[in-house]
Amino acid sequence: MRRLIIEEPYSRPARWSPMVAWFALVVTALSTLLIRFGRIDYQSGFIALGLGLAIALLAAGLSLVAFVRIWQEGRRGLGSAIKGLILAALVLGYPAYMGLKAATLPAINDVSTDTDDPPAFSRSHAALTARDGRIPPDVPPEERELQREAYVQIAPLSLDIPPEDAFSLVRKAAENLGWKIVEAVPPGGRTGAGRLEAIDRTRILKMPEDITVRVRPRVDGTRIDIRSASRIGHHDLGTNAKRIRAFLEEASNLALAVK
Template identity: 55%
Template sequence: MRRLVVDRPPSLAALWSRRIAVFALVVTGIAAALSRLGRIEPAAAVTVLGAGLLMAAVAVALSGVAFVAIWREGRPGFGKALGGLFLAVLLALYPGYLAAQALRLPRLSDVSTDIADPPSFSRSRRALEMRSGHVPPEAPAGLRAAQRSAYPQIQPLVLDLTPQDSFGIVLKAANQRGWQVIESSAPGGRIGAGRLEAIDFSPALRFPEDVTVRLRPTAAGTRIDVRSASRVATHDFGQNARRIAAFLQAVEDLADAR
């Protein structure tokens, strides 16, 4: 006796889960590459990346629907649903890390070693031109207080060197860190202060971020203050504090190596 074998079609939810996840991965990959190459504005990159994450969420939902259909009806497509889920989760790993940082850290986008008198950013024609007219606004006092508790290690650095020697080390450290130095002024004048203006870039998408360094003579040598401000986001996820800490460590290492 012959039995009629009916091939059940694969789950449509599984098929579309993988398709949407692949498309989301391609879209976000292109947006990230264009952002790193400077071929797309940061706001546009954020919009495209947000759309990619939304598509990843849809892919996760569809994979869940597919798993239910496969379990209940015995439909094929488990591998496709699993592939869609894997790609969507892979895409969400870095944003998930940022979300965890956002919950753990205060909503800061401007960090300074001197919270009472933060170094100001230059408004010279060259500095404004290099920053596309952007001048980081002053952070409210409440946020500066939040910085104190979140990043107690972010403090001024005092070197037992002359301001002129310290300025050479600061300039060398900035170049070693890959900063784009846009303006510098060696210590001198009536108060003997010096400064350096630079642009650094975020590690993942290379969004421009602004940095200013101030040098002031002290009885012990030279005090170095650094201020780092994000240009795009309202939450830096700790990036500005890490930038300042790494830079001051590089300055200290160069000073010790003299």
């Protein structure tokens, strides 16, 4: 006599979860590549990127629903639900980390070692062309206060060497960090100050960010100030402060090496 074997039904959310998660992974990866290599404008790229993240959230939600149904109704598909959740987590992990930084860091996009008299960005033809005609706006005092509270270690760099030697170190540090130098004016003239204008790009999306470095003579050497400003968004997620710290460390190391 043949025995009838009744299989437990398969959870439909568990079946759909990995497929939706794979689609989210493809959408976010393509969006990231298109933005990184300049194949799409930033607004459209971020819309597509946001869509990919929303799809990943949907995949994670399907996995959670599947877990509940598998627990309550004994349905099959646990492995599929776990796979979908893992894929969704891969898509959402880095944005979640960025979201945490946004919640814990001040909402500013312009950082300077001199908060009272920040270095001004050059308005020369070369600098404006490199920045697509953009001049980073002046920062309100309340935002500078947010910077002082959050980044107490961001301060001018003082070196006991002549301004001309300090300017050479500034340029070398910028080159070592991979910045694109768009203008370099050695110290001299009426004020005796020099400046360097450069552009750096964010690590993943390669979005341009503007930098100006001011080199001023002092009685006992040289004072170096740097300002870094993001072109896109009102929250830099700490990238400008990180860039300034890297520059100050590189310039300090170069100064120690020549002594």
